[in-house]
Amino acid sequence: MDGGAAARIARLAIEGSPPGEPLRILEIGAGTGQLTTALLDQCADVTAIELDRDLIAILRSREELAGAAIVEADALDFDYAGFANGKRWRVAGNLPYNIATPLMMRLIEMQHGPEVLVIMIQKDVAARLMARPSTPAYGSLSIAVQYAMQIERAFVLGPSVFYPQPKVDSSVVRLTRRSQPAVSVHDPVLFGQVARGAFAYRRKTLANSLSLALGLERATIASALRAAGLDTEIRGEQLSLSDFAKLTDRLAG
Numbered sequence: 529m530d531g532g533a534a535a536r537i538a539r540l541a542i543e544g545s546p547p548g549e550p551l552r553i554l555e556i557g558a559g560t561g562q563l564t565t566a567l568l569d570q571c572a573d574v575t576a577i578e579l580d581r582d583l584i585a586i587l588r589s590r591e592e593l594a595g596a597a598i599v600e601a602d603a604l605d606f607d608y609a610g611f612a613n614g615k616r617w618r619v620a621g622n623l624p625y626n627i628a629t630p631l632m633m634r635l636i637e638m639q640h641g642p643e644v645l646v647i648m649i650q651k652d653v654a655a656r657l658m659a660r661p662s663t664p665a666y667g668s669l670s671i672a673v674q675y676a677m678q679i680e681r682a683f684v685l686g687p688s689v690f691y692p693q694p695k696v697d698s699s700v701v702r703l704t705r706r707s708q709p710a711v712s713v714h715d716p717v718l719f720g721q722v723a724r725g726a727f728a729y730r731r732k733t734l735a736n737s738l739s740l741a742l743g744l745e746r747a748t749i750a751s752a753l754r755a756a757g758l759d760t761e762i763r764g765e766q767l768s769l770s771d772f773a774k775l776t777d778r779l780a781g
Contacts (some may be wrong), residue, residue, distance in 0.1 A: 632647065
């Protein structure tokens with residue numbers, strides 16, 4: 529990542545932080561330290577995790593990074609709850625493409641999770657986060673993220689700003705935790721199950737997909753759909769978050 533992109537990400541990461549309060553930022557995947565440097569330039573309290581031992585040695589040897597805590601750790605195994613310790617914190621980083629989605633969801637769904645995530649992900653994944661109903665990119669990931677977070681696509685980066693160059697474009701997105709979920713449901717766990725089940729069999733109607741995914745009688749689901757004011761032949765991708773909330777409450781009884 530070049531210095532200009534790193535500086536833009538760092539500014540997004542600190543934007544809106546309370547004045548006079550130390551801003552704790554966890555950087556995921558420090559790499560060569562470009563973003564680490566930019567975050568320190570913004571006077572953030574930075575902890576940077578990196579898995580590559582050779583890069584760790586380089587990062588720890590650089591005097592300009594002495595203000596950051598450099599931690600050798602796998603992003604999938606890191607103790608995020610221990611780091612959070614019930615306090616306010618944020619995340620910044622270039623998420624590895626192969627683990628970006630599960631890692632992002634872990635951070636979003638955890639108790640005392642980060643209040644803001646400024647992350648670089650594949651452009652197509654960013655499109656899924658922001659997708660609206662009845663579009664090809666819309667799915668359970670769209671619902672889960674939009675339920676908990678406000679989403680802003682900040683900018684797109686082409687392969688040329690990286691070394692080595694990836695084969696795809698990347699998007700930087702800023703996710704800000706909502707003070708309250710986007711929709712109100714009696715059973716948030718069931719809401720997530722319904723959203724995932726709705727897209728488990730995309731070629732089927734919603735009633736058939738939920739019946740297979742959740743092990744419920746199709747007649748029960750059809751009755752809940754009617755009670756929620758929805759067509760019994762509707763497909764999952766046609767439902768808004770509000771529709772999913774109404775259906776979930778009907779299924780919960």
